[in-house]
Amino acid sequence: MLVRALVNGEWREADVWPGSSLLYMLREHLSLPGSKNACEQGECGSCSVWMDGELVCSCLVLAAQAEGRDIRTVESLSDGEELHPVQEAFAEAGAVQCGFCTPGLVVAVVDLLERDPDPSEATVREALSGNLCRCTGYQKILDAVRLASERMRGGLI
Amino acid sequence: MTIRTDRLLKRGVGESVQRIDGIPKTQGKFQYGSDLWAEGMLWGHTLRSPHPHARIKDIDITAARSSPGVHALLLAEDVPGKKTYGLEFSDQPVLASDLVRYAGEPVAVVAAEHPELARQAAAKIEVEYEELTPVTDMLQALQPDTPQLHPWGNVLRHVRILHGDPDAEAEVWVDGYYETGMQDQAPLGPESGLAVPSEDGGVDLYVSTQWLHVDREQIAPCLGLPEKKVRIYLAGVGGAFGAREDVHMQIHACMLALETGRPVKMMYGREESFFGHVHRHPSRIWMRHGATREGKLVNVRVRMVIDGGAYSSSSAAVIGNASTFAAGPYEVANALIEGTCVYTNNPPCGAMRGFGAVQACFAYEAQMDKLAKELGLHPLEIRRRNALRSGSILPTGQVIRGTAPVRELLERLEDIPMPDEPAESRDPITFPGGAGNVGRGEGLKRGVGYAVGYKNIAYSEGFDDASEARVTMFRGSGGPVVEVHSAAAEVGQGVHTIMAQIARTELGVQDVVLHPSDTNVGSAGSSSASRQTMMSGGAVQLACQAVREQLLDRVRARAAATNSAIHGELSLSDGRITLDGVPIADVDEFLDDSITETRAYHHRETTPIDERGQGEPHVSFAFAAQRAVVEVDEDLGLVRVVDVASAQDVGKALNPQSVHGQVEGGTAQGLGLALMEEIQLREGVIKNASFTDYLIPTILDMPPVTSELVEEPEPGVPFGAKGVGEPSTIVSTAAVAAALRDATGRELNRVPVTPDDLVGLRPPAQAGPPPPAPDVPFPEPVPKHAGIAAGQTELGGHEGSDTYQGGKG
Numbered sequence: 001m002l003v004r005a006l007v008n009g010e011w012r013e014a015d016v017w018p019g020s021s022l023l024y025m026l027r028e029h030l031s032l033p034g035s036k037n038a039c040e041q042g043e044c045g046s047c048s049v050w051m052d053g054e055l056v057c058s059c060l061v062l063a064a065q066a067e068g069r070d071i072r073t074v075e076s077l078s079d080g081e082e083l084h085p086v087q088e089a090f091a092e093a094g095a096v097q098c099g100f101c102t103p104g105l106v107v108a109v110v111d112l113l114e115r116d117p118d119p120s121e122a123t124v125r126e127a128l129s130g131n132l133c134r135c136t137g138y139q140k141i142l143d144a145v146r147l148a149s150e151r152m153r154g155g156l157i
Numbered sequence: 158m159t160i161r162t163d164r165l166l167k168r169g170v171g172e173s174v175q176r177i178d179g180i181p182k183t184q185g186k187f188q189y190g191s192d193l194w195a196e197g198m199l200w201g202h203t204l205r206s207p208h209p210h211a212r213i214k215d216i217d218i219t220a221a222r223s224s225p226g227v228h229a230l231l232l233a234e235d236v237p238g239k240k241t242y243g244l245e246f247s248d249q250p251v252l253a254s255d256l257v258r259y260a261g262e263p264v265a266v267v268a269a270e271h272p273e274l275a276r277q278a279a280a281k282i283e284v285e286y287e288e289l290t291p292v293t294d295m296l297q298a299l300q301p302d303t304p305q306l307h308p309w310g311n312v313l314r315h316v317r318i319l320h321g322d323p324d325a326e327a328e329v330w331v332d333g334y335y336e337t338g339m340q341d342q343a344p345l346g347p348e349s350g351l352a353v354p355s356e357d358g359g360v361d362l363y364v365s366t367q368w369l370h371v372d373r374e375q376i377a378p379c380l381g382l383p384e385k386k387v388r389i390y391l392a393g394v395g396g397a398f399g400a401r402e403d404v405h406m407q408i409h410a411c412m413l414a415l416e417t418g419r420p421v422k423m424m425y426g427r428e429e430s431f432f433g434h435v436h437r438h439p440s441r442i443w444m445r446h447g448a449t450r451e452g453k454l455v456n457v458r459v460r461m462v463i464d465g466g467a468y469s470s471s472s473a474a475v476i477g478n479a480s481t482f483a484a485g486p487y488e489v490a491n492a493l494i495e496g497t498c499v500y501t502n503n504p505p506c507g508a509m510r511g512f513g514a515v516q517a518c519f520a521y522e523a524q525m526d527k528l529a530k531e532l533g534l535h536p537l538e539i540r541r542r543n544a545l546r547s548g549s550i551l552p553t554g555q556v557i558r559g560t561a562p563v564r565e566l567l568e569r570l571e572d573i574p575m576p577d578e579p580a581e582s583r584d585p586i587t588f589p590g591g592a593g594n595v596g597r598g599e600g601l602k603r604g605v606g607y608a609v610g611y612k613n614i615a616y617s618e619g620f621d622d623a624s625e626a627r628v629t630m631f632r633g634s635g636g637p638v639v640e641v642h643s644a645a646a647e648v649g650q651g652v653h654t655i656m657a658q659i660a661r662t663e664l665g666v667q668d669v670v671l672h673p674s675d676t677n678v679g680s681a682g683s684s685s686a687s688r689q690t691m692m693s694g695g696a697v698q699l700a701c702q703a704v705r706e707q708l709l710d711r712v713r714a715r716a717a718a719t720n721s722a723i724h725g726e727l728s729l730s731d732g733r734i735t736l737d738g739v740p741i742a743d744v745d746e747f748l749d750d751s752i753t754e755t756r757a758y759h760h761r762e763t764t765p766i767d768e769r770g771q772g773e774p775h776v777s778f779a780f781a782a783q784r785a786v787v788e789v790d791e792d793l794g795l796v797r798v799v800d801v802a803s804a805q806d807v808g809k810a811l812n813p814q815s816v817h818g819q820v821e822g823g824t825a826q827g828l829g830l831a832l833m834e835e836i837q838l839r840e841g842v843i844k845n846a847s848f849t850d851y852l853i854p855t856i857l858d859m860p861p862v863t864s865e866l867v868e869e870p871e872p873g874v875p876f877g878a879k880g881v882g883e884p885s886t887i888v889s890t891a892a893v894a895a896a897l898r899d900a901t902g903r904e905l906n907r908v909p910v911t912p913d914d915l916v917g918l919r920p921p922a923q924a925g926p927p928p929p930a931p932d933v934p935f936p937e938p939v940p941k942h943a944g945i946a947a948g949q950t951e952l953g954g955h956e957g958s959d960t961y962q963g964g965k966g
Contacts, residue, residue: 028194031194032185033185033192034185035185036191036346037347037426038345038346039427040427041847041848043847043849044848046345074184075185077184078184087183091182092179094173094814094817094818096176097651098344098345098394098395098396099183099395099649100189100345100346100395100396103185122586125586125856129855131855131856132848132853132855134344134345134822134853135396136825137818137821137822137824137825137854137859138856138859139859139861140817141856
């Protein structure tokens with residue numbers, strides 16, 4: 001079946017198997033593999049994208065549900081060499097190891113900081129509790145969120 | 158964007174250099190095995206046995222073969238070469254032919270145009286099984302009337318370590334029985350790879366793995382191809398932790414690619430991943446510790462059984478490790494340690510971070526706490542009184558030649574402040590089970606627990622796990638460039654960044670690039686056993702030194718040609734040649750021809766252990782100590798780990814940020830085993846193969862980890878650096894369990910500890926009598942014909958020797 005969606009600001013079409021998830025459509029049809037396939041059950045957050053501005057697990061969304069919707073993926077956050085402050089902070093704070101969870105976490109943190117530019121630690125932990133990371137023990141992810149939050153609020157540049 | 162001070166730094170050894178793959182990973186641009194794509198690519202799918210033990214009577218592929226989009230369907234009879242593979246013993250079928258020995262064992266593989274078409278076709282394969290009674294209990298496997306799962310029996314390896322007088326009397330004895338569950342590595346990236354047939358009849362395989370060359374040693378014979386026709390390239394690895402040490406989809410994808418003449422991608426989903434890789438061995442451990450009234454250990458007696466599951470994987474090395482470390486990081490003059498690894502019809506177990514040392518540490522640290530309680534000593538004091546040091550003799554008779562700063566670790570740990578007592582009014586999310594909004598902090602009890610542990614760095618028992626690196630220096634457009642070519646698998650731990658740091662330090666050149674890791678350079682050995690910084694770091698250092706010598710020879714030759722003698726020390730710094738520290742020329746001037754050098758790094762020799770468990774099995778040791786503070790809701794059986802303090806013996810931190818990251822991440826995996834992570838088996842079948850049912854710690858489960866690094870350089874190893882990946886995992890399980898005991902007063906002799914354990918609904922794990930030592934041939938009962946001694950031929954090792962020659966892990 002043919003699905004048409006606004007993906008990272010551009011109308012894209014994909015001819016998908018009706019059972020395909022949005023994640024599969026992004027990764028295999030639209031050459032956007034930044035969203036990751038770690039659990040495909042909505043438990044790990046690695047496939048997080050925005051659909052009409054709402055954070056969703058793209059593995060739990062049918063490709064067909066994306067018809068006519070505005071989809072934004074991790075690939076939308078950096079323009080060539082120019083990184084989003086959250087991406088910079090993750091790389092700098094040591095919040096990346098194997099990196100498989102990283103795109104989903106970056107998306108989740110960008111979403112959080114757009115809603116709450118200066119979140120408390122408890123707020124950060126709650127907001128990211130749907131993102132599994134197996135490498136870091138999360139401490140440097142918390143550091144990265146603090147660093148990004150400070151920079152985005154103009155604290156440290 | 159770069160860190161502002163970056164320009165002032167040399168980004169060499171000892172600095173917290175940013176990961177070389179960090180930025181692409183934040184952008185989603187880093188290419189993992191599951192992201193690979195090729196023109197005309199097919200998708201592979203594996204049909205697995207639903208039964209843990211069965212005889213295959215018949216396989217009907219008629220319907221499946223004609224299913225839409227199918228290009229190939231292969232069975233055991235289609236395996237072109239050798240029918241079995243394995244890391245240490247070649248006892249695992251590529252595809253099951255007559256018997257299946259675990260639920261999840263591959264029986265057939267299919268390639269089709271879409272993953273869904275491949276799945277649908279596989280579902281149409283009709284396999285007629287005659288179900289056999291499975292052996293699912295590790296002690297049952299040792300009973301004489303239990304069916305033999307392999308022709309050589311159910312014992313995979315038995316290790317006996319006899320030290321001093323095992324009948325030595327002691328003034329105080331404590332006994333204990335301990336169990337650990339089967340843990341999953343749960344790397345977030347699923348098993349994945351892409352096999353591309355090549356024009357020479359060979360295959361190019363792009364795969365997420367831990368050790369390219371040992372994969373090739375196993376893949377090529379099964380494909381009936383010479384090794385040179387199997388070229389392996391490292392695809393991005395989404396975590397490993399031991400799970401990728403064994404072959405998973407590699408041979409299957411290559412077979413399908415060679416059969417169809419088209420690229421074939423295979424990618425496991427999360428459920429299949431649980432069935433598709435090995436796990437941490439469950440264990441049952443009986444311990445008896447004898448000490449003087451002053452708290453000095455006199456005698457340690459250990460009986461340990463671990464479940465290897467259906468096939469051998471790296472189990473022989475795991476039980477070797479578990480046994481040699483069973484007395485803990487303590488001096489003891491007398492010991493008898495008997496460790497057995499058995500075959501069962503459970504899923505195969507193999508390497509996972511900590512590699513046998515985790516299970517042992519959980520048991521011996523509980524024993525040390527029992528002893529401390531019996532003697533009225535503080536838990537830290539009893540550990541201090543017995544701590545290993547440089548020069549100590551281990552139960553194997555091995556003398557610790559390197560550093561062993563156990564007392565320093567304990568001191569550093571004590572200096573880390575305790576966490577604050579909870580405030581009167583707290584965010585409810587900070588209560589145990591807080592995210593579930595289940596309580597308001599009634600009936601909370603705090604507990605504090607300590608653990609110390611250790612393990613080997615690099616491979617053991619006579620195995621020469623050498624690493625090779627090739628370094629090229631050439632003139633680039635902006636100055637000299639150094640390229641490092643190594644097969645060392647970057648699995649997230651940061652070895653590629655470390656290699657670049659070492660090259661910068663050794664050659665004084667900022668611009669270091671890494672050649673993609675592949676089999677076009679010699680083996681780097683595995684990214685396991687906390688060994689890559691030492692081994693591949695060592696190889697890069699040697700190759701860089703050889704390049705530097707060549708370059709300086711050119712400098713000397715030019716000086717000689719112009720009759721100007723060089724007096725003083727030549728060196729390299731910031732892209733320049735220096736004489737006694739003063740720049741005299743640009744490196745570039747001497748690079749009309751590039752310089753390439755290839756070197757291998759070997760660690761010092763180790764030996765197998767003999768029939769009494771004596772020898773010099775290990776290269777080097779790394780120690781860690783942790784203190785965990787927990788809060789337990791005694792009504793609900795819920796736990797919050799409040800704080801973890803950690804002190805780790807790292808020799809020298811080559812990248813401190815990365816070392817702290819390893820400590821923190823390793824702590825999370827140990828905490829997971831203590832509190833939540835266990836593969837649930839019912840009659841050998843995994844019942845929780847998903848992240849909904851198999852829980853790993855979330856950001857709400859993890860406490861702050863304060864990590865102190867003790868730097869006492871290890872003599873004789875590059876930069877004095879010890880491996881850092883595993884020690885924190887070894888101790889954190891034991892520390893959390895100790896804290897829970899302190900909070901509740903309960904025995905808690907099994908991990909993971911469940912809510913039922915904490916409220917007393919489930920009694921402590923009950924010990925039967927320890928099984929007698931099995932009567933099996935030494936060094937191990939698995940016959941040589943099943944052995945491939947993988948890796949040893951290539952590395953010029955000890956193939957064909959009668960003694961067990963170390964393991965892969």
